Amino acid sequence: MAAPGGPSAEEFDADRDCHFIKEVLEGIERKGSFNEVQDAAKVDRTLSLVRVFSKRSADQRAVIVRRYNSLHDKYLAVEIKEKVEPGPLQNCLLTLLRPSAINDAVWLHAAIAGLGTDEGVLIEILCMRTPQELVDIQAEYKSMFKRELMNDVMGEFNALSQLRELLIGLLGMPRKTTPADPEAAHQLAEKLHKAGKGLFANTKKFVTVFTHESHDMLKAAFQKFKELYGLSMESFLDRELKLHSRLAQGLKFIASCAESRYGMYADLIHDALNSSPPNIAGVERSMLCRLDTDMAHIKEQYLKKYDVSILDAIKIRISDPTLRKVLVHAIHESEDSNPYH
Structure with missing residues (x-):
């Protein structure tokens, strides 16, 4: 069964997928760089591997990997490394093949x-x-x-x-699973404010709270914190932990995830796409690894926060045509719904 929010294949046929993948891989000629392949049809044919992998769930891709080895007596990941030039296409294919x-x-x-x-x-x-x-x-x-x-x-x-x-x-440290409690959230907000005030912030208190409390409790505490002190937790950490910038960064990641995990992934994708040059490794970590879990929600948050779709952001920020096609196909934004085309 496909993971919630992930792609599905109504008539999944692992053998058909494996034969198609083998046919495509055998037809690829390595010429120093994937972008040097002049045959546009061959480029699109190779990109169809991305379409096949991205339109299958994580469980189905695992079946494909096992079945490919059984049918062709060769590991699929090894064959991809041998046939597909190192670069964005190979990275994307290998990332999609592996569990998160x-x-x-x-x-x-x-x-x-x-x-x-x-x-x-x-x-x-x-x-x-x-x-x-x-x-x-x-x-x-x-x-x-x-x-x-x-x-x-x-x-x-x-x-x-x-x-x-x-x-x-x-x-x-095992994180608590307790639900949010208004009174406890109020007390926690006060403790965090006290920990950050003074000449030296009590960083150990922040670490203990952020690693031990449940995400529901943290979210409630951060909301109460803003009500009490008129400041978001992220802004408070920036102000009070100036001498501990890396620690503050980690704490802000946790705070943002507690408030909106989808929104935080949208922020990471936005930052990676808009760095100069675009941080492709960051895009892979934040985008490709979420295809089977919450990419639909991340797309919604991206559009809501930045008033542009992830698809349009990719088209604007990614200049390399092959990489652009790889990402578009990977997030299921291709106009072609047939993965074998």
């Missing part, structure tokens, strides 16, 4: 591995995923890399880092 938890594990490992740490990616993924998604990510990370994600994250930061404490808290 595996994608997140891969992106987190890339953010940690090698010299330096991409703190922005760690914050984006760990602060925006649900408790169950974080459990799944940690399991996939351990399965793929034979390491504990929490230990790897701990090793990337100074022991006194408050951002470290926030990320570890998200990975290890």
Whole structure:
């Protein structure tokens, strides 16, 4: 069954999909760069792989992956890497093939591995995923890399880092599931205001509250905070945690998700598209990984917040014609409803 909000195929036939995918892959000629392929028909034919994958649910794509290996004695991901040039099309296809938890594990490992740490990616993924998604990510990370994600994250930061404490808290501290309570929300709002005032903010209090309280309680507390102090939680964090900018960024991600997870993803897509040049990796993380869950809601929020559709934003901001087509097909905005065309 397709995931809620995800694409479905009324007459799903894994064998038919696998044979079509094999036919397309065998017809691709690698010529240094995908954009150097001059045959427009071949370009569109290759893009049909994106249409096939994006119009199948995550469960159906998993069936395709297993069936392809059975029919052709070759892993589909390996064949895509061999036949499709590295770049936006290959990245899109591989992202669509993998479950979201595996994608997140891969992106987190890339953010940690090698010299330096991409703190922005760690914050984006760990602060925006649900408790169950974080459990799944940690399991996939351990399965793929034979390491504990929490230990790897701990090793990337100074022991006194408050951002470290926030990320570890998200990975290890069980979040409450209690519903919103007006009186408790009022008390929590007052505690957060007190924690931020004074010469030195009580960052530990922020970390504990933001990693432990339920999202419903946080949302109610942030609403009460604005009623009491005339300031959004995001603005308060910016003002009071100037000396802890990365921690403030993570806390703001959590606050925004508690208030509107769909709106936060819309913001990430908007920021990625409107950076100079567009942050394609950010678009992939924020857009492709949500196709099977809440992309329809994210599209609605994007239009509401920015008065332009995601489709039009892609057309305006993405100059590369192939990448533009990849993203348009991936979010199901192609005028052609037949994935085999």
